[in-house]
Amino acid sequence: EPEVTQTPSHQVTQMGQEVILRCVPISNHLYFYWYRQILGQKVEFLVSFYNNEISEKSEIFDDQFSVERPDGSNFTLKIRSTKLEDSAMYFCASDSTAYEQYFGPGTRLTVT
Amino acid sequence: EDKVVQSPLSLVVHEGDTVTLNCSYEVTNFRSLLWYKQEKKAPTFLFMLTSSGIEKKSGRLSSILDKKELFSILNITATQTGDSAVYLCAAISNSGYALNFGKGTSLLVTP
Numbered sequence: 501e502p503e504v505t506q507t508p509s510h511q512v513t514q515m516g517q518e519v520i521l522r523c524v525p526i527s528n529h530l531y532f533y534w535y536r537q538i539l540g541q542k543v544e545f546l547v548s549f550y551n552n553e554i555s556e557k558s559e560i561f562d563d564q565f566s567v568e569r570p571d572g573s574n575f576t577l578k579i580r581s582t583k584l585e586d587s588a589m590y591f592c593a594s595d596s597t598a599y600e601q602y603f604g605p606g607t608r609l610t611v612t
Numbered sequence: 613e614d615k616v617v618q619s620p621l622s623l624v625v626h627e628g629d630t631v632t633l634n635c636s637y638e639v640t641n642f643r644s645l646l647w648y649k650q651e652k653k654a655p656t657f658l659f660m661l662t663s664s665g666i667e668k669k670s671g672r673l674s675s676i677l678d679k680k681e682l683f684s685i686l687n688i689t690a691t692q693t694g695d696s697a698v699y700l701c702a703a704i705s706n707s708g709y710a711l712n713f714g715k716g717t718s719l720l721v722t723p
Contacts, residue, residue: 504654531709543655543700545710557707591654599644601711602655 502561523592635701
């Protein structure tokens with residue numbers, strides 16, 4: 501069964517450093533998303549991406565964040581200058597219809 | 613402000629019991645409600661409900677939506693230890709793509 505994959509599974513970085521989280525969505529899907537889950541809190545929406553542009557973003561997704569689909573398979577989330585409060589599990593999701601979103605296994609980001 | 617509230621926050625049952633998990637929502641221009649199971653990491657899709665009163669079923673799991681009272685329930689019959697997980701519900705509106713998640717119900721099924 502096709503699935504969303506994410507790399508790395510765990511990333512440790514120092515405050516102020518840039519990180520890029522990578523996702524390979526399910527191959528025939530057209531809609532892509534990033535969510536985050538801070539430990540002990542609910543899953544929060546960051547951004548959605550369709551037709552090579554951002555279709556919706558939350559208040560969390562400020563100028564420190566950017567997304568890109570550099571080729572036909574990868575979907576990336578970049579955090580320009582990480583802060584301690586960016587420590588969280590970051591989930592990528594994709595779907596084909598904008599109805600049923602399928603999630604990847606997540607990247608745990610630890611900012612020290 | 614849109615919100616999704618799940619109850620109970622946690623639940624411990626014995627294998628074989630039946631459980632009902634609740635999800636209420638207040639979402640402007642509501643489109644659908646989705647249920648996910650989260651074990652170690654990724655939320656795994658269970659159901660999407662768009663129409664009121666139509667039960668969706670998958671094995672021992674079933675779910676139904678009440679759009680008049682703005683809630684959904686997830687039932688699990690004959691629970692097994694493998695059902696232990698956090699169950700998330702999320703609502704989505706017609707005006708966007710974002711899933712608005714509740715805090716989840718943590719279910720522990722003991723042998």
